[in-house]
Amino acid sequence: MSRAVVLLSGGLDSTTLLAHALRDGFEAYAMTFRYGQRHASEIDAARRIAARYEVRDHIIVDVDLRTFGGSALTSDIEVPKDRDVYGTGNGIPITYVPARNTIFLSFALAWAEVLAAGDIFIGVNALDYSGYPDCRPEYIAAFERMANLATRGGVERTNEIHIRTPLIDLTKAQIIQQGLALGVDYSLTQSCYDPDPTGAACGHCDACQLRLKGFSEAGVIDPAPYVHG
């Protein structure tokens, strides 16, 4: 059985991703980051999901991105609410965290090297988050190429690294439909940038809007708790 490192945030996308990796026959090693984000209840969601799926191992890595500032997710900038997330010309969203996926993939690469895992799953999506430079296929390809020059296994060709992005071209509705077909229980997942202390989603931040629109288009009721439910 091949090992894979799966980046699991506790959200809708990464939970669907984990279901994909398991369906494909990988032995899953889940990695979650605690990175000074406001939405720490995501971490609890990740633990619940890792337990439900009986992953081989689950590690929580502390990474303090607040050191650098620069994003509404990790600093004191207000999380934007009810804005038109589908409008054109928005550019890169204010919730962008500098080099986040690069940092996350680098840790996943370190763990993959130790585990002799050749596959790293990351739930990036180029459609719903087109403003994030590090969610695009050309970025992922460049990271994969770099990874195979960075590691023992890549250089010696004993453990070539593949970055797997099965969700990259899917709409949110398609992700939900695939996940439901794979038996994902979305009541366990947490997407909101600004949940209340119980973990209930705000329903108004960019992430909630994209999620709710996805469920609506998929013709399914979102089973997760919302503040204004």
Next chain:
Amino acid sequence: MSRAVVLLSGGLDSTTLLAHALRDGFEAYAMTFRYGQRHASEIDAARRIAARYEVRDHIIVDVDLRTFGGSALTSDIEVPKDRDVYGTGNGIPITYVPARNTIFLSFALAWAEVLAAGDIFIGVNALDYSGYPDCRPEYIAAFERMANLATRGGVERTNEIHIRTPLIDLTKAQIIQQGLALGVDYSLTQSCYDPDPTGAACGHCDACQLRLKGFSEAGVIDPAPYVHG
């Protein structure tokens, strides 16, 4: 004045690197990692050096690489002593830390993005550490390419990232000679993988052997403290 992020470990190479960046006219932002290494006195050396050079800012980033194991520098494997570090066929040294430079450069990239710094200095050296895959020019070039696809400034071409490796082709003796010409005080630096509690170097690990050989070839006495005189 252009800003540069300089990866400063507190060792001989990175201190010479900082002197290079300042000589080249950059405003230096020093970044040091506390990564569960045995030789934490390196951190104290980095602080002394950052203070001496009056860098614009110095941050210490906590990264627990022990989570992953896999190296004598971060786990309970014994640091090898008095082995033939110049012998052929050694392959990748046991002190190799999985994906270390990739993780370090990723954090430097995040800070560079926030600072709008276009340059990242890293003291990798392909000659003395030919066994480390992430010290080779082709790795550095691949990281730089990835970085410019990962970031706002790279994609929008407002802040292209350059990874600077002025030491990559130099012997240890040449690094020392350049550093002395730039006025580096090597008594401040710390290279040993296994120093005593006062920070005195062991004189026998791979890093000490390479350093002592470098000073010997440069015709200079190493001013740093050693346990065995």
